[in-house]
Amino acid sequence: MTRPPLTVRQVMTAEVVTVAPDTPLDVVIGLMNLYRIGALVVVRPDRSAAGVFTDRDLLRRVAVAPAGWQSFPVAEWMTADPHTIGPDVGWEEALATLERLRVRHLPVVENGKVIGLISPRVLVSRREEYLTRVVEERTRAMREANEHLLGRDAELTYNLRAAARFQTRLLLPPRPPDWPELRWGTHYAPLNHLGGDYYDTALPDPDHLGVLIADASGHSIAAMMVAILSRTAFTAAAARTPHPGEVLAAMNSRLLALADDRFVTAFYGVLDRRTRVFTYAVAGHPPPLRYEARTGEVKPLTGQGFLLGIMPEEVYREREVRLEPGDRLLFYTDGLIEARNEIGETYDAVRLTAEFRAHAAEPADALVAALMADYQRFCGKQPVGDDVTVVAMELRE
Numbered sequence: 001m002t003r004p005p006l007t008v009r010q011v012m013t014a015e016v017v018t019v020a021p022d023t024p025l026d027v028v029i030g031l032m033n034l035y036r037i038g039a040l041v042v043v044r045p046d047r048s049a050a051g052v053f054t055d056r057d058l059l060r061r062v063a064v065a066p067a068g069w070q071s072f073p074v075a076e077w078m079t080a081d082p083h084t085i086g087p088d089v090g091w092e093e094a095l096a097t098l099e100r101l102r103v104r105h106l107p108v109v110e111n112g113k114v115i116g117l118i119s120p121r122v123l124v125s126r127r128e129e130y131l132t133r134v135v136e137e138r139t140r141a142m143r144e145a146n147e148h149l150l151g152r153d154a155e156l157t158y159n160l161r162a163a164a165r166f167q168t169r170l171l172l173p174p175r176p177p178d179w180p181e182l183r184w185g186t187h188y189a190p191l192n193h194l195g196g197d198y199y200d201t202a203l204p205d206p207d208h209l210g211v212l213i214a215d216a217s218g219h220s221i222a223a224m225m226v227a228i229l230s231r232t233a234f235t236a237a238a239a240r241t242p243h244p245g246e247v248l249a250a251m252n253s254r255l256l257a258l259a260d261d262r263f264v265t266a267f268y269g270v271l272d273r274r275t276r277v278f279t280y281a282v283a284g285h286p287p288p289l290r291y292e293a294r295t296g297e298v299k300p301l302t303g304q305g306f307l308l309g310i311m312p313e314e315v316y317r318e319r320e321v322r323l324e325p326g327d328r329l330l331f332y333t334d335g336l337i338e339a340r341n342e343i344g345e346t347y348d349a350v351r352l353t354a355e356f357r358a359h360a361a362e363p364a365d366a367l368v369a370a371l372m373a374d375y376q377r378f379c380g381k382q383p384v385g386d387d388v389t390v391v392a393m394e395l396r397e
Helices: 025-035 055-062 091-101 120-145 149-171 220-238 244-258 348-359 364-379
Strands: 039-043 049-054 106-110 113-118 182-189 197-205 208-216 264-272 277-283 289-291 298-300 319-322 328-332 388-395
Touching: 025 039, 025 055, 039 113, 049 055, 049 106, 091 106, 091 120, 113 120, 182 197, 182 364, 197 220, 197 388, 208 220, 208 328, 208 388, 220 244, 220 264, 244 264, 244 277, 289 348, 298 348, 328 348, 328 364, 348 364, 364 388
Parallel strands: none
Antiparallel strands: 039 049, 106 113, 182 388, 197 208, 208 264, 264 277, 277 319, 289 298, 289 328, 328 388
16 A cells, blocks of 8 residues: 655644743743753744744854843744745655755744644654654565565665665775875774765865765764765865865855754865875864874874864864875774773774884785774774774875
């Protein structure tokens, strides 16, 4: 039996929290904390939508607010006259409307009155519940007709592996650009079939090579989808400019509209092959390590920048270092340094730095192999708790 199309009425948050325009901000914030929500709707006496107040409205204003702001009416800080949507609009159209308007919440209005609220997170989670029910019903029907459970398990495993292959093709380039002065070593190990880690390279022009490593929050399908959105934004931005800060800012802007409550950490650096200057910017990602062949020292490439997909109009400041032949750069995700052994110790950045220093003179691929062998010895039989991605770049004459 074919189900009718999913509509906003079926997936919206119907028990939406509402307040009057003159409600003091401290009362509004108390309600948001009580109900653990990120937004509520401000309604007039006739239940029409006067505005929407979200945690982002609060963050934008509270830093510069005068003393006593807690008593201000919510009408002064809300997003007034918000866009609204009808309850009979289809699920796909609703999601497209949120993206087109670049908003996170839309009041649902029927006959001029607020009856619900939608957000990308609500749409996706409720649709997943809906699809889960559909799968369960079909599974029961299949079980009644055919009790070959092992066959279904094999089919599910095949589909997950196919999705993993799809993710690999989308998120991981087949190999970095073949510049004769560079050698590469890579390791990619998602926690399960689907992960949120990825790395990528870009060639904004013939003399510049960009290297990105990123980590989408969470695991499985949700993390994979955010990672794919992030890489799509990176591919578009990195082709236009050799400036890492501009690329991360463009990715942040794109993810603000799409990723909802999830975020991405990232490090992006661009090597100028003419000068060997490596310019980079950071978005909440663990600092890569640089091995200086001339001195034998290992130093982190530190920087500051907020996570992607959280703060609007974030500025990602650039730093630069000049590399020399024999230098190595080691990029990694936090799954490496946060891994624990059987007695609860973390692998941590100190151990990674020491191991990197011990093998830094080796070719990039051998260096990565040595690091991962040490990592596996450290973890022993302790189950892995996160995706692990490592990329080494070796600069030669």
